[in-house]
Amino acid sequence: MSDDIVRIFDTTLRDGEQSPGCSMNLPEKLSLARQLEKLGVDVIEAGFPIASEGDFESVQAVARELRETSVCGLARTGREDVERAVRALEPAVRPRVHTFIATSDIHLKHKLRMSREQVLEEVDRAVRQARGFCDDVEFSAEDATRSDWEYLVQVFDTAVAAGATTCNVPDTVGYTTPSEYAALIGHLKENVQGADRVTFSVHCHNDLGLAVANSLAAVQAGARQIECTVNGIGERAGNTSTEEVVMAIKTRRDVFAGVDTAIRTTEIYPSSRLLSSIIGVPVQPNKAVVGANAFAHEAGIHQDGVLKAPITYEIMTPESIGRASNELVMGKHSGRHAFRERLLELGYELEDEEFQRAFKRFKDLADAKKTIFNEDLEAIVSDSVVATDDRFSLGDMVISSGTFPTPSATVQLLVDEEPRKTTALGVGPVDALFKAITELTDTKCELIRYQVHAVTAGLDALGEVSVTVSEDGRRVIGHGAHEDVLVASAKAYVHAINKLEWHKRRHQLGEPTGI
């Protein structure tokens, strides 16, 4: 790999997925993995195979699916851990085993209860075991930024001598600062034996809001792999955000000594949207690069400048991250062909049945809403890409609510293709609606979170609802979008219940579900 290229190691499916509210099932992980391959990440860390049967199956499934991107499985240094990762990665065209152990005295004393010498033995043994399976082995010194620097040199000396090809220096607790981290990377590059034969990698957590700054400082000090996640999701305050580091390097190549990444930046926005729609966690509006307001110029003086010359206030364009400018794109006279073309421009290639569903939703929306924005189309797509073997599908519904009568909802559902109808009362319209759906589906799930947000500005905006439910310790998220937020709510709730049904059916058949 050229020294001018910074590898992007995506850990959305591992470090990202293990954070609360971000779990994904197997089909969701596969669809995100395909999108990450399209985005052009160099390595996808698909999971931690020993953590659970579901994790093992996910890593195996991603390994089977991807032909270009390296697929990585995480393992502690234990023999069995490494063995599980190796087994899960067997179908991969480009497998990478990633093994790690903590190296700070704090972790050695309180967590591992091991001596420094014992840790060195573990590093040597695990890396050699992994190298017995593949040539691409990454070693991580967990809590590296709170480890003794000289000991860290010994740890990486050992890893490199045992055959590690990537040395990762995690800021596990988000503690370091840009100058300190850059100095540490410089120290390791200078002092680790064989440093010129390996890639130094960085993995930052965002506890102090410094993950992106720390990763970029490390690149300036010679690191050539960044571990990151889409939308910055991850443990606690999250990980380094992929879109931010990639766009910083691209926009400021002058500062980053001409280095670049292999990312197709026009896939950044579709990746962000896909992840949000899968996990039901919207991106904060002021989030750099992918937030709703990232390219919105509100102040008059800015608008004036941008109209005269975009360079006055725009350092990158929305188009460069795959975000078409937010203009009216389609109307009710637009046909199938134009609709398909527009979706392709936005990065969506739908299967025939999904396309037909999306087109019908588009036509219905165009009848109800004058202006259709790209965000509306994206919401329609994520609403239309649903499993075809759903047990429940929403039919008609009527809601009555207000200040005087007790709110009620009459809902019709197809249950195993049989129509069923019921009416329920509730403290509010959503409560009544969910009670009716609960009765028709006979679900025992508990509602954990209900979120609604407008996809675009304007009173006729589409409402996007995500609903988190839990049953028998399994949490799933359902989504729905519609110009009527109550219909969107019903869709989201039915979607979540269908997901739980899918898990139950797979469980009964003894098949893995990915969580």
Ligand code: KIV
């Ligand atoms: O934060 C961390 O230290 C990790 C390692 C497993 C790389 O996620």
Ligand code: ZN
């Ligand atoms: Zn981490």
